[in-house]
Amino acid sequence: MALFDQLSEKIARQASSVGSRRSFIKKLGAAIVGATIPVLPIARGDALKGSESAASGLKEEGDPLSCEYWRYCGVDGFLCSCCGGNVTTCPPGTEMSPLTWVGSCLNPTDGKKYLISYNDCCGATSCGVCLCGRNDDDLPMYRADKNNDINWCLGTGSIVYNCTTALVIGISLDESK
Secondary structure (H helix, E strand, C coil): CHHHHHHHHHHHHHHHHHCCHHHHHHHHHHHHHHHHCCCCCCCEHHHHCCHHHHCCCCCCCCCCCCCCCHHHCCCEEEEHHHCCCCCCCCCCCCEEEEEEEEEEEECCCCCCEEEEEEEEEECCCCCCCCEEECCCCCCCCCCHHHCCCCCHHHHCCCCCEEEEEEEEEEECCCCCC
């Protein structure tokens, strides 16, 4: 046991002569945080440009001005289709946020589930028309990429929310739900 104590003392004295306790705690904290916090899988708006071309053969029915439209299963906010834009584009004077949340919605026309990217349009005053608060498959705040209660305008020039688009980004791999 004495050998263990001597070795521990020698290591502790060497460590204290090289750096301070604060430095050690800072490095230890950075290592723990860096190792335990996962990088969130948040889709970027620039990567989604042209994603509708992947869904160009998609057959749809329904009214994009209605909250019951199939793409809006996870939307929470004003519909851009009522605010001067449409399901995939922002109204003039606004910009699409590069941050987004993702939902999986069933298209009643073909019976398949599609991944829908909900992008907020930011930069003008709030639209105030066609408010929809559907929360199908909405998850708690610890899954930010699946939660619609966040102001997603943080990546734009203005954090003022206007409306939300619903872009089809692909077919869901899990069609069993």
